Amino acid sequence: MSEPIIVSAADLHSHAHEIFRRYRPLTPLLKRDDGIYIAIRARDVEQLLTDPRTRQMETEIAETRGVVDGPLRDFLQYTMVLSNGIAHRQRRLPLARAFAHKFISDLRPRVRAIAEELIDARYETGEMDFIADFANWLPARVICHILGVPESDIPEFTRCVYSLSRAFSSTFTKEDVPDMQHAAGDLSAYVDDLLMDRRQRPREDFLTSYTLALDTSEKLSNVEAVVQMMTILLGGSDTTRSALAIQASLLLENRDQWEAVCGDPALIPAAVFECLRYEPFVGSVPRVTLDDIALDGWSLPRGQILSLSTLAAMRDPDVYSEPDRFDIRRSDLPRRHLVFGNGVHRCLGAALAKLELEEGLAALTRRLPSLELDGNPLVVRGGSGIRTVQGLRVRWACARA
Ligand code: HEM
Known part of the structure; x- marks a missing residue:
């Protein structure tokens, strides 16, 4: 069995696509210089996602970064994302119904109204910081609507969330930990107060039914x-905000495709x-x-942390024709x-x-067909887990009444 090729975490952070493109034809497996194995071919990633010879990672990476106690440790230890077996089922089940497709699709008119309100608020200025003025707010306002949290709390909880989300990037460092501990502590106190409030003053909202269901079971x-x-x-609030910014930047960089969507809204789901x-x-x-x-003559030993690279898999030419073409x-x-x-x-x-x-x-x-980049396209970095995005400014020609 061959030993995997070693790649540096720093190189992956800045050039993930190039590295995966170079090595995918040569090997199904890379090893990061911090010891994490990476599966990079679509067939393997898809198969290993449900393979009983793998389980979800728990607090293994956090421990290597010295996260052994405190609110950050609690977060990583108890979140459904990093749990297995019955603990995972018990943490996910009480939420599964509220986020099922059937219930979420009823929110479409509300989501549309929020998106339009955000555009209306900036329309006359003819320009915006896409993330600060639009992408930050749309998912945060929707999650407030679903849970029954006041929108006035958005600045408070998003400040914590944007810091804490690094916990799901395997490249956070020991230096990041104090700030993440702080964010986890503040967010946990905020949520604890919300749940306590619904226990004492029940309302017609999701948080009340969640606390009731938990207290009963x-x-x-x-x-x-x-x-x-x-x-x-x-x-x-974090993942979709960045996905919104990436989506706008990609379409504006590929003007013909932006215009195609403006002319035919039926293209939206595919876009x-x-x-x-991409x-x-x-x-x-x-x-x-x-x-x-x-894996194809390469050996992945037991007891190792394995990153299943969806980023690499989604540009695998065995599955997607011309995978580096945005189409x-x-x-x-x-x-x-x-x-x-x-x-x-x-x-x-x-x-x-x-x-x-x-x-x-x-x-x-619909509202801003003349939208264009006001400066450089968005820069997306990171080779694994939650990635990072940098600013995106946009402008448009506003038709004044
Ligand atoms: C573009 C946006 C999003 C992307 C790309 C994304 C991606 C993912 C991925 C890949 C996982 C699986 C993690 C694993 O297998 O280890 C996951 C899990 C999860 N996501 Fe998302 N997500 C997005 C938006 C959201 C939103 C809006 C919510 C809000 C409820 C959410 C809540 C969750 C939760 C709770 C889990 C854990 C599920 C479990 O462990 O059972 N995600 N997400």
Whole structure:
């Protein structure tokens, strides 16, 4: 069996696509210089996502970064994202119904109205900071609407969420930990207060029914309940905000495709899917190997942290023709998008994310067809987990009354 090629985490952070493109034909497996194995071929990534010889990573990476106690440790230890077996089921189940496609699709008019309100608020200025003025707000306002949280709390919880989301990037360092501990502590106190308030003053909202269901079943401790709500606030506000920005930047860089969507809104779902494939904001999911696994003559030993690179898989030429071409009309995208993972941990918010990305794009193309980049396209960095984006300014010609 051959030893995997070693790549540096720093190089992956800045040149992930180039590295995967270079090595994918040569090997199914890379090893990062911090010891993490990376599966990079679509067939393997898809298969390993549901392979019983792997399990979800728990706190293994956090421990190597010295996260052994405190609110950050609680978050990583109790979130459904990083749990397995019955603990995972008990943490996910009370939320599964609220985020099921059937219920989420009823929110479409509300999501549309929020997207249009955000555009209206900036329309006359003819320009905006896309992330600060639009992408930050759309998913955060929608998650407030779903949970029953006041919109006036958005600055408080998003400040914590944007810091804490680094916990799902395997490249956070020991130096990042104090700030993340702080964010986890503040967010946990905020959510704890919300749940306490609904216990004392029940209302007609999701948080009240969530606390009632938990108190009746007694399957989750208070810290577990708080952490699941933190996870929802994080998933609900950070990932889609960056995906919205990536989507706008990609389409504006490919003007003909932006104009095609403006002329034919039926192209919106396919445009959303292609943006998620071409430049995903979540680049991989973490697993631990429970057995030795052989991949095309390469050896993946048991007991190792394994990153399943959806980023690499979604540009695998064995599955996508001309994978480095951005094309909203491509016909080779699977119905269940790999960007949301697969198996028992498949993204709980997939239907919500798609809805927000579709309605965000629909509002922008309808109200601002002359939208254009005001400066450079968005820079997306990161080779695994939650990636990072830098600023995006846009402008448009506003038709004054
Ligand atoms: C474009 C946006 C999004 C992307 C690309 C994305 C991606 C993912 C991926 C890949 C996973 C699987 C993790 C794994 O297998 O280890 C996941 C899980 C999860 N996502 Fe998302 N997500 C997005 C939006 C959202 C939203 C809007 C929510 C809000 C509810 C959300 C909540 C969650 C939760 C709670 C899990 C954990 C599910 C479990 O472990 O059972 N996500 N997401």
